[in-house]
Amino acid sequence: MICPSCRAQVGPRDSDCPNCGVDLALATALAERQALASIPARKDSPYFADVILPRFGEYLLRTGYIDARQLEVALEKQVEFEAEGKRTTLGQVLLDMGVVTREQLDLASMQQVQELQNALRQMNQRLEQRVVQRTRELQQATxxxxxxxxxxxxxxxxxxxxxxxxxxxxxxxxxxxxxxxxxxxxxxxxxxxxxxxxxxxxxxxxxxxxxxxxxxxRGEMTLRPTPFSLHELADTVVRSTRSRNGRHEVQILSEIPASFPRAMADVEKIKWVVTQLVENAVKFTQAGGRVTLGAEERGSRVRVLVRDNGEGIPGDRLHELFEPFHQLNGGTTRRHGGTGLGLALVKRIVEAHQSKVSVESEPGRGSTFSFELPVASA
Ligand SMILES: Nc1ncnc2c1ncn2[C@@H]1O[C@H](COP(=O)(O)OP(=O)(O)O)[C@@H](O)[C@H]1O
Ligand SMILES: [Mg+2]
CATH class of the missing domain: 1.10.287 (Helix Hairpins)
Incomplete structure (x- = not known):
């Protein structure tokens, strides 16, 4: 920062200029006023700062310290000084003219600062009211x-x-x-x-x-968790999906061994979830492709995976999948039907089991949908 009075370098914590000793706050306020006063106000469109920061001369006039004639003369003098290359403030000119005393000028300048502070406070209040109102509007929209x-x-x-x-x-x-x-x-x-x-x-x-x-x-979902075999569940899903997609030339198989640990969940709902994932995988995989059901042990939890080598999903659209009624590919989905509700429900059911559905996908190479469940204790 630079001292507005002597242009010496000052620190952000200095209250007085270390070079010329001027009070920095006061010098800044004065410099600002001088800068504002030197900008001519246009008749048709007033300079904005003039509206909120009345010029000092006009302030002195309005508050009765000087009259219109005195202001006019002082302004003319100021212009003359300017033409001679001497920059001077209006206050100084008025002092030199002897129409106001230094005490009067100080008082007027203090009053003007106070008025500005009040205006600022009012503006803040109005701003706060607007924030309250906007918040209320947002709440209503929600x-x-x-x-x-x-x-x-x-x-x-x-x-x-x-x-x-x-x-x-x-x-x-x-x-x-x-x-x-x-x-x-x-x-x-x-x-x-x-x-x-x-x-x-x-x-x-x-x-x-x-x-x-x-x-x-409507938040109506009750879970009836029981221990069940993922191997059996996968086999059932594979068989029913195969029979429903009889003419579809996509291979559907399960790699979950009979010895795999039993999981604990609402088996009917999880069967529905796995069926949805397998049906999607079949739907979005071309003839000759393959859909695999797998499971991995993760300590006290198991991860169920449905893999396909189908059309895949672009990374920037992964978040849309689980939105109700969202279908990514108009062409394929129209050909295969569907409501766009499957994954939205899958998400809700898996989340009701305190778990989360993950998707990994590469366009053109395939997708893997997976989620974890707790292992049933022995
Ligand atoms: N395995 C997958 N491969 C590619 N895209 C998929 C796969 N699973 C889901 N999608 C995309 O996610 C959308 C939503 O799936 P879903 O909610 O089950 O609705 P639907 O099956 O009725 O279209 C699908 O329309 C499709 O665009
Ligand atoms: Mg579906």
Whole structure:
């Protein structure tokens, strides 16, 4: 920093200039005022500082220390001095003219500083009020969002309920038709009804996802943890996924040995989670690819892994996967269907087990989804 009076170097803690001895705060305030006073105010658009920092001459006029004529003369004199290369303050000119005493000038300058301080305090107060108001607005927006989330969950819940009722009838009657209970049917009709049956199964599973999602969104998730064999769970999932994806040429296999330690969790929910991960892996892997279910021991915990060598996920989009209704690749997902709810639910279920889902992925090379569970104590 530099002393505004003698231009000597001063330290940040100095209150007086070590060179000329001037009070630095006062000298700075005076220098500022001088700088401001030297900027001509434009008639049409006032210089901003003039609005909040009234010029000293105008202040003296307004407070009655001088009159308009005296100010005019003093300003003219100041301009003359300036033209001669002598820089001088308005206060000095007024002193020299003898219209004010030094005491009056000091008093006026102190009063002006006080006025400025008050203005500053008011501005701070207004600022604080604005912060309070903005905070309130933000709070209201957050509440609104939570309400919308609730509405969405209710909507999903109502729609899935409404869908299930007619679907039950469709399912029942097509089963009766297919079994020949309503009269004999031809082989072609039987084939058509089988396809109908498979589609009904798909619809049922979609409605299931929606129902689970809305239940979990309302915070309705109860866990019934029991010890279970990961080997058996993986085998079941592999078999059911294989049969559902009969024509899909992706290899699905489990590497979890029968001797693997038993885990402790809500087995039905974990089976659902693993099924979702395996189905995604199959869905996003081209023909000839492979999906592997594995598990690793980690002390008192086990890690369950679902690996694929499919299309992979770009690193910058990994965080989106677990958002409800988010699907990354419009093309593939439209081809394979899905609601974009699977991973959102997977996340909720795994987190309800005090765990976390991890994803590692490389576009074009494949993905690995995994999560940990506690080992069942012996
Ligand atoms: N194994 C995977 N490989 C590549 N992308 C995946 C994989 N699993 C999930 N994704 C991406 O994450 C999105 C969300 O998955 P999910 O929530 O299960 O919804 P859905 O399966 O209904 O599309 C998928 O649409 C897909 O874009
Ligand atoms: Mg899915």
């Amino acid at each position: 509440e609104k969002l939570a309400e919308l989330d609730q509405l969405k969950a209710n909507f999903v819940s109502n729609v899935s309920h409404e869908l299930r009722t007619p679907l039950t009838k469709i399912k029942g009657f097509s089963a009766l038709l297919s079994d020949g209970a309503l009269g004999p049917i031809t082989a072609d009709q039987k084939n058509a009804l089988d396809v109908t049956g498979a589609s009904i199964g798909e619809l049922e599973r979609l409605i299931d996802d929606l129902t689970r999602f809305s239940a979990s969104a």
